[in-house]
Amino acid sequence: MSLTTGSAPYHLYVVEPPAQYMARPPVVVDCSALAGMLFEEPWQAQAREKIYGRTLHAPFLLEMEITSVALKKHKQGLDEVAAEGLASFRALNIALHQIKPADVLALALQYKLSAYDASYLWLAAVLKAPLATFDEKLATAAQVHLASLP
Numbered sequence: 001m002s003l004t005t006g007s008a009p010y011h012l013y014v015v016e017p018p019a020q021y022m023a024r025p026p027v028v029v030d031c032s033a034l035a036g037m038l039f040e041e042p043w044q045a046q047a048r049e050k051i052y053g054r055t056l057h058a059p060f061l062l063e064m065e066i067t068s069v070a071l072k073k074h075k076q077g078l079d080e081v082a083a084e085g086l087a088s089f090r091a092l093n094i095a096l097h098q099i100k101p102a103d104v105l106a107l108a109l110q111y112k113l114s115a116y117d118a119s120y121l122w123l124a125a126v127l128k129a130p131l132a133t134f135d136e137k138l139a140t141a142a143q144v145h146l147a148s149l150p
Helices: 032-036 043-050 061-075 079-091 101-111 114-125 137-148
Strands: 003-007 006-010 026-029 055-059 095-096
Touching: 026 043, 026 114, 032 043, 032 061, 032 101, 055 061, 055 114, 061 079, 061 095, 061 114, 101 114, 101 137, 114 137
Parallel strands: 026 055, 055 095
Antiparallel strands: 003 006
């Protein structure tokens, strides 16, 4: 359909970028999910399969948790794995977010989680995004909490 005013027709064009440039669905990743990919853990393939092609989000504490995993790898004599894991982490495009401590505390108390785990759950709820974790307790809490969101 074209509209005309006087002699000039008007056409609405909707032009979309190729699929690879479309927004990737978000996912909040905790340290367990990301460490599997970065530090050659046995669950590496499963982690990659579940989060590949998504926009990654995490609370700022993820940087410290990944550094802690690298430290453990160094202590195990896996210096190269630690260095490569940290380099891969720096190369990832992860949106890191501030948390709201009072809200995180409330979730930690409600679901009997650590403050660290509650931070990931809080962010997933705020973004209304899935949460990727290998932590069964956190996954169970997320299943209940995210399902209750309006």
